[in-house]
Each structure stands twice: as C-alpha cells, then as structure tokens.
Amino acid sequence: MEAYQDKVAHYTTVFSKINKRYNSVSILRLLSVFLCLFLLFYYLKTNEILYATFAFLSFVGFIFLMRIHSGLSFQKELTTAILKLNRNEITYLKREKTPFENGIEFNDFHHPYAYDLDVFGEHSLFQNINRTATFVGKKTLANQLLNLSSNETILENQDAINELKTKIDWRQDFLALAMISNDSKTSYDSLLYWNGFKNNTLPKFLVALSIIIPTLFLGLLAAYFITSKTILLSYLTYVFIANLIVLGKSFKRIQSEIAKADNIDKIIKQYSLLVQKIESETFESKKLIDLQKQLIFRNATASKHLKDLSELFSRMDTINNLVTAILFNGTFLFNLHVLKALLKWKENYSAELEKWIAVIGEFEALNSLANLAYNNPDFVFPEINSDYKIGFSDLSHPLLNPATRVGNDTHFYPESFMILTGSNMSGKSTFLRSLGINMVLAGTGSVVCASKANIHPLPVLVSMRLSDSLADSESYFFAEIKRLKQIMDALEERPAFVLLDEILRGTNSDDKRNGTIEVVKKIIAKKAIGAIATHDIEVCLTTNEYPDTLTNQCFEVEIQNNELHFDYKLRNGICQNKSATFLMQKMGVI
Numbered sequence: 001m002e003a004y005q006d007k008v009a010h011y012t013t014v015f016s017k018i019n020k021r022y023n024s025v026s027i028l029r030l031l032s033v034f035l036c037l038f039l040l041f042y043y044l045k046t047n048e049i050l051y052a053t054f055a056f057l058s059f060v061g062f063i064f065l066m067r068i069h070s071g072l073s074f075q076k077e078l079t080t081a082i083l084k085l086n087r088n089e090i091t092y093l094k095r096e097k098t099p100f101e102n103g104i105e106f107n108d109f110h111h112p113y114a115y116d117l118d119v120f121g122e123h124s125l126f127q128n129i130n131r132t133a134t135f136v137g138k139k140t141l142a143n144q145l146l147n148l149s150s151n152e153t154i155l156e157n158q159d160a161i162n163e164l165k166t167k168i169d170w171r172q173d174f175l176a177l178a179m180i181s182n183d184s185k186t187s188y189d190s191l192l193y194w195n196g197f198k199n200n201t202l203p204k205f206l207v208a209l210s211i212i213i214p215t216l217f218l219g220l221l222a223a224y225f226i227t228s229k230t231i232l233l234s235y236l237t238y239v240f241i242a243n244l245i246v247l248g249k250s251f252k253r254i255q256s257e258i259a260k261a262d263n264i265d266k267i268i269k270q271y272s273l274l275v276q277k278i279e280s281e282t283f284e285s286k287k288l289i290d291l292q293k294q295l296i297f298r299n300a301t302a303s304k305h306l307k308d309l310s311e312l313f314s315r316m317d318t319i320n321n322l323v324t325a326i327l328f329n330g331t332f333l334f335n336l337h338v339l340k341a342l343l344k345w346k347e348n349y350s351a352e353l354e355k356w357i358a359v360i361g362e363f364e365a366l367n368s369l370a371n372l373a374y375n376n377p378d379f380v381f382p383e384i385n386s387d388y389k390i391g392f393s394d395l396s397h398p399l400l401n402p403a404t405r406v407g408n409d410t411h412f413y414p415e416s417f418m419i420l421t422g423s424n425m426s427g428k429s430t431f432l433r434s435l436g437i438n439m440v441l442a443g444t445g446s447v448v449c450a451s452k453a454n455i456h457p458l459p460v461l462v463s464m465r466l467s468d469s470l471a472d473s474e475s476y477f478f479a480e481i482k483r484l485k486q487i488m489d490a491l492e493e494r495p496a497f498v499l500l501d502e503i504l505r506g507t508n509s510d511d512k513r514n515g516t517i518e519v520v521k522k523i524i525a526k527k528a529i530g531a532i533a534t535h536d537i538e539v540c541l542t543t544n545e546y547p548d549t550l551t552n553q554c555f556e557v558e559i560q561n562n563e564l565h566f567d568y569k570l571r572n573g574i575c576q577n578k579s580a581t582f583l584m585q586k587m588g589v590i
Contacts, residue, residue, distance in 0.1 A: 004089045022072040032062040081176035102127035106142035113462040133178035135188040137364025148443040157445020160287035164370035181270030214332035240330040247329045265313035272306035302356040369446045382453035397434040398449035408570040415551035418531035421575035422555030427568040428533040461487045464501040491526035498530035
C-alpha cells in the first residue's frame with residue numbers, strides 16, 4: 001500500500017504542475033485570438049502591411065498554442081487516470097470497497113463452476129483481480145478464468161506475470177491509457193462489425209470518375225487563374241455539380257462502410273497508443289516477446305497501421321458536416337478517396353486487426369494477474385506436474401482478509417478424494433471454495449493463496465450453489481441432478497477436479513445417503529480428484545471400501561466459555577462434535 005500512497009503524492013504534484021501550465025496556455029491562447037482580431041482590425045483601418053504580418057504571426061502562435069494545449073490536456077487526463085487507479089488500490093487494500101467492474105455480463109449459470117465459485121458478480125474473484133479498462137481486456141480475463149490453459153501456456157503465463165509484477169510503472173501507464181480510451185462493448189463490436197463487412201470493392205467506373213472529374217476540376221481552376229476567362233467559372237460549376245452527383249451515387253456505399261462507427265476513430269487511436277506502449281517496452285519472458293512480435297506486420301508496427309486507420313475514419317467524419325462535405329467533395333471527391341483508402345486498408349490489414357486488439361486484451365489480463373501477485377507477495381506460483389498430484393501448504397481463500405484468514409495444508413495423494421465433515425459454520429464450504437478458486441487461478445498461470453503448491457492442472461467441476469430455475473420450471477433438486485449429470489459426462493472425457501457440497505438435499509435422508517455414496521463411487525471410478533462435504537457419517541464409512549482412494553477430513557467445533565469456537569483448521573478423521581443442539585438450546589429454540 002505504501003507504494004500506491006507514494007505514487008498518489010507524486011502524481012498529485014505532477015498534476016498540479018500540468019494544470020498550472022494548462023491554465024496558462026489557455027489564457028495565452030485566448031489572448032492570441034484577441035491580438036489577432038485587434039491587429040486585423042487595425043490592418044483594415046490603416047491598410048498597413050505590418051499589422052497584417054503581426055496578425056498572421058498571432059494566428060500562427062494560436063495554432064502552436066493549440067498543439068501545446070492539446071498535449072497538456074492529454075497529459076492532464078492521463079495523470080488523472082493514474083491518480084484514480086492508485087487511489088482505487090489504496091481503497092481496495094484498506095478493504096473499504098472494491099471499485100472495479102465485476103464482470104457480471106460474463107456469468108454463466110450452466111458453466112461447471114462460474115456461479116458456484118462466485119467468479120463473477122459483486123465481491124467476486126473477477127471483481128477483485130480485474131484491472132482492465134477495455135472490453136477486450138475484460139473479455140480476455142473472463143475467458144482465462146473460465147477455461148483451463150495447457151501446461152505449456154500456464155508456465156509461460158507464470159513467467160510473464162512474474163515479469164510484469166515488477167513493472168508497476170509500465171502497468172499503471174498502460175492501464176491509464178486504457179482508462180482514458182472510454183472503450184466499451186459497443187465500440188469493440190462496431191470495430192469488429194466494420195472489419196467483418198467484406199464488400200471491399202468499388203465499381204471500376206466509379207474509381208475512374210473519382211480520378212477524372214477532380215483532375216478536370218483542378219485543370220479548369222488552374223486555367224482560370226492563368227487566363228482569367230470567366231467562362232471557365234461556368235465549366236467549374238458544372239464539374240463541381242458532377243462531383244456531387246458522383247458522391248451521391250456512392251453515398252449509400254460510404255454510409256454502409258461507416259455504419260455503427262461513431263467515435264471509432266478515437267477508440268482506434270487509443271488502441272494504437274496501447275499497442276505502441278507494448279511495442280516500445282523491453283520484455284524478457286517468452287510469452288510477452290511472442291505477443292510483441294505479433295505487432296509487426298509488413299515491416300511496420302501495428303501502432304502505425306492503427307494510427308493510419310484512425311486518421312482515415314477521422315477524415316471520413318467530414319461527410320456528416322454539410323458544409324465541408326459539399327466543399328470537399330464538390331472539388332475533388334474527398335470522401336470517395338477516403339473510402340478507397342479505407343477499403344485498401346481493410347484489404348491489407350483486416351486479417352491482422354483482431355489479432356492486434358487481442359494482444360491488448362492479453363496484456364490487460366496478464367497485468368491484472370500481475371497486480372494480484374504484486375498486492376499479495378505471500379502468494380506463490382504453483383509448481384506444475386503431470387502426475388495427477390495436487391497439494392497445497394497453508395491454503396486459503398484469496399479474497400479473505402489476510403489478517404484473519406486461516407490456512408490449511410492439504411494434499412490429494414496418495415488418496416485422491418476427500419470426504420469432508422464438520423458442523424455448519426465450521427468452514428467446510430469456504431474450504432471447498434478455496435480449493436476451487438485456487439485451482440482456477442493456477443489454471444491461468446496466476447499465483448495462488450498458499451505458501452507452497454504443487455498441482456496437476458485439471459478442469460474444475462463443482463456442485464455447490466445451485467438455484468431454482470423458475471424460467472425453466474426446474475426445481476433445485478432437478479437442477480442439481482442435471483449438474484451431476486454434467487459432471488459425470490465431463491469425467492467420461494478426461495479426469496477432473498471435482499468439488500461437491502451437500503448434494504441431493506432435495507430428497508429424503510435415506511435416498512440422499514445412498515445416492516451420495518453411489519455418486520462418490522462413480523466419481524472415483526472415473527479417476528476424479530477432489531472433495532465432497534457431507535453431514536452423513538455413513539458416507540464417511542465408504543473410505544473402508546476404498547482406503548487407497550478415499551480419505552476422511554473434518555473441521556471441528558469446540559464449546560469454550562459457553563460459546564461456540566471455530567478454529568477453521570483441517571483435521572484427519574470424521575467430525576465428532578455437533579453444534580446444532582447446543583446453539584438451539586442457547587437461543588431458546590429447544
């Protein structure tokens with residue numbers, strides 16, 4: 001937190017200096033306008049060329065100040081963003097609030113673990129680690145949390161995250177650039193819509209006219225200045241109208257090309273700045289270098305190509321201004337030439353555009369995971385194995401308060417499946433979620449909330465927190481049966497890490513017990529690794545039949561000074577103590 005506080009102090013001073021310069025330039029810019037008008041007035045009054053000269057110089061000074069003002073405005077916006085993101089980190093680490101987007105739009109109730117493990121939504125895993133500001137960044141991070149990466153990708157991601165963890169200044173500059181882009185799903189979809197619109201040819205006669213008629217106009221204009229024959233002005237008028245007629249013929253084509261492209265030039269310009277930020281940095285890890293190499297195409301950088309595209313869209317915006325559209329197109333068919341250049345750009349770079357944007361998303365996702373590692377120096381990168389061994393030392397849930405969370409050592413070898421018992425509130429569900437969340441994080445290449453970890457990355461399959469689906473007329477019980485079927489079908493394809501919490505709650509005790517035992521037997525027969533939480537002691541006795549595969553673990557509760565005491569420590573064996581009767585007696589229920 002101290003690093004963030006130092007940055008807030010530093011950038012507050014920087015912002016103050018920029019703001020003073022910004023205000024000074026604003027005043028000078030205004031004065032230059034008044035001076036220019038004042039000098040022009042005296043030129044018209046006296047016809048002295050000196051006044052005209054100084055008026056021109058004042059105008060040049062205004063243009064120069066405009067450029068400085070624009071640069072300062074950008075620096076001011078960027079510094080504001082950096083201040084905001086550092087203040088957000090301080091607020092977050094103080095546990096006052098979580099001021100980051102929660103990714104609820106990516107939630108999927110049918111996903112094997114997204115809803116059960118609270119991957120998205122308020123106070124979710126995504127909200128706590130999300131440090132993205134573009135839609136493609138959010139989408140990439142969400143996809144990484146929803147899908148298991150290959151072992152090779154996990155190891156590459158670990159190296160990349162470990163490198164980015166130390167580049168806090170670069171990460172914050174990158175995030176600030178993304179924040180001021182004001183990117184959104186609409187902007188992202190608009191760009192992909194334009195890129196996927198494949199009508200990239202213009203009729204040959206239209207291309208020919210776009211050259212012939214403007215050339216004729218310029219020729220007549222030059223002839224008029226040389227000869228001063230007024231009849232040429234009439235011809236110029238006819239050619240001017242002819243240009244507008246040609247524009248009218250191509251107007252629908254232009255409109256179809258830029259449909260849904262509002263402010264797209266600004267978004268693309270910000271993409272180019274983000275890409276340029278990646279291009280200009282020196283990286284050492286293979287993943288980051290490979291991503292950087294994807295930004296070179298046809299001996300030029302992606303930022304250059306994106307900047308060109310941004311300028312083309314900016315020029316095309318002139319068609320929405322009636323005066324400039326008539327003037328520019330009546331003389332030399334400006335927008336038709338811009339359209340030709342847009343189509344040429346798309347022909348050359350369309351296949352690469354989505355890849356370049358995806359690189360931005362990859363960096364934002366990796367930056368988010370690097371920020372998690374930076375904020376939690378006690379978290380570790382798990383060792384990766386291919387022996388179906390999973391073990392954690394001091395495992396806990398990464399979202400719990402580090403001052404009060406309790407870690408546990410656990411391993412899934414030689415026994416591969418745990419039957420977990422314990423009274424309500426003893427920590428069973430939190431432990432299962434800790435296992436699931438850390439397996440998900442490990443599967444992205446992230447650090448995990450443990451002092452040591454060694455895992456075989458596996459798909460995570462969970463049945464912990466289902467809800468009645470009124471829209472589908474499903475009861476909780478039927479939804480749970482469907483989830484168990486989903487788990488069994490997935491296990492047919494490959495082994496997985498399975499977490500079950502009090503399954504079959506919607507039926508009678510005998511049916512629940514027998515069903516749970518059969519589910520456990522079938523799951524371990526399919527080589528699943530994982531844990532099931534239960535209150536039924538007879539389920540625990542199944543370990544007698546499968547001593548090499550099943551193990552009993554528990555969380556105990558003690559009564560101290562007439563109060564329930566939970567230590568949240570995992571123990572071997574079956575839970576012996578019961579808290580329900582004591583609690584009901586204490587509260588006068590029985």
